[in-house]
Amino acid sequence: MRIPLIAGNWKMNKSPNEAQEFAQALVEALLEEPKAEVLICPPFTALPVVADVIKNSNIRLGAQNMHWETKGAFTGEISGEFLKELGCQYVILGHSERRQYFAETDMIINKKIHTALQIGLKPILCIGETLAQRENNQTLSIIKSQLDTGLDNINDISNIVIAYEPVWAIGTGKTATPTQAEEVHNYIRNNIAQKWGNHIADKIRIIYGGSVIPENIDTLMAQPDIDGVLVGGASLKLESFLRIINFQR
Ligand code: PEP
DSSP states (O other), X not given: OOOOEEXXXXXXXXOHHHHHHHHHHXXXXXXXXXXXXXXXXXXXXXXXXXXXXXXXXXXXXXXXXXXXXSSSSOTTOOOXXXXXXXXXXXXXXXXXXXXHHSOOOHHHHHHHHHHHXXXXXXXXXXXXXXXXXXXXXXXHHXXXXXXXXXXXXXXXXTTOEEEEOOGGGTTTSOOOOXXXXXXXXXXXXXXXXXXXOHHHHHXXXXXXXXXXXXXXXXXXXXXXXXXXXXXXXXXXXXXXXXXXHTOOO
């Protein structure tokens, strides 16, 4: 059985003080064990305060990016080892905003995944097609090539989470329909089964991201291959994030 993962990507939102306040409220609201694994990914600057607030809770901590080297002359970059030391268990890699605004390629993302796994961080590998690619019927071929290169040379993928995030659905209010999302999730699972076997494909979590809100969480989570969600905007407000965490299946 795959335990659902509900992850909040705060992007460049919430100062350390705001993050601390939000995390405190979330801890208080989640005193009962949620049915999903709950993860929050604040900006780097808020990680220490949030780590402190959630340390005795059932909420996990993740980062939004890291460098592929663990130390050295890389001004402005952050090492996965630093993130681990702060208590991060997960790291989002290859988010479409990193690909789009910071020129991250599948090869760079692959290097980061290798390093994250060596360090003991669980990568959340984000993949997804643009609107033009979808309209040109390239969705599945794009997904395949992002998986092929992103996961190149990785023998054990059991600690990786795949996030299918159609670029046209991120922050736009246009969610993929449950059927559209399920089609791609199922494709991803079959692709993994072909390369790593059914036992791994059955275990690996494939989560959906792109304008997830309280109004669409239940129908998305009703799909057999959707094992959770990566939430941007709706993870910034307590009420909406809580409703998403408490999805009904
Ligand atoms: C994201 O940033 O990963 C995301 C899915 O954002 P939003 O939920 O705001 O579309």
